Amino acid sequence: MESYIGFADRLSAWFGKVFAWSILIMTIGVTYEVIVRYLFRAPTPWAFDLSYMMYGTLFMMAGAYTLSRDGHVRGDFLYRLWRPRTQARVELVLYILFFFPGVIALVVTGWRYAARSWRYLEVSTMSPANIPIYQFKSVIAAAGILLFLQGVAQVFRAIICLRTGAWPPHAADVEETEKLLMETKSLAALEHGSEAVDIPSGYGAEDRKDGKRP
DSSP: OHHHHHHHHHHHHHHHHHHTTHHHHHHHHHHHHHHHHHTSSOOOSSHHHHHHHHHHHHHHHTHHHHHHTTOSOOOOTTGGGSOHHHHHHHHHHHIIIIIHHHHHHHHHHHHHHHHHHHHTTOBOTTOTTOOBOHHHHHHHHHHHHHHHHHHHHHHHHHHHHHHHSSOOOOOOOOOOHHHHHHHHHHHHHHHTTOOOSOOOTTSSGGGOTTSOOO
């Protein structure tokens, strides 16, 4: 199970980092559009299509990466108070009852949706440039497959936690700005021998029994 978790995390991270470049493409496209529209009075017919395609692709393909880093939003005002084994039991039930049925439906429906679009090489009816969108619709099924693979890894994490009483650590290659600022303030207080900086409980992995961020 641990080897599969490592494989799924690396796969999700690779796709997440590759498609993160969509932000740069979208930024360049929007910047170009603003320049030619307002300085040269020559708006493009494709900038809007490019922006929503890149944003949609990034949103979909980053889902598995975010899941592998335990970065999805969770209403955890009760969850954080439970012991790791209780958290694992609840997560296991929720993954089986809700996550996998939803993701399987996403893959099946997205595959049919994309296949129909590929058959007649669909273009956007809302675009004056007739931008092709059949390849864009393929992202739906691809994102669902990645989520399914990562979801299996999350189930394995829950099983390991049930056995050991501790969550396997999530890979962390990106830190939230808020967490970095709090750590910087804490370090500054220690260097000056002061306890003036009060860090609320709940910030930092050391305040959590399961090692997860709140």
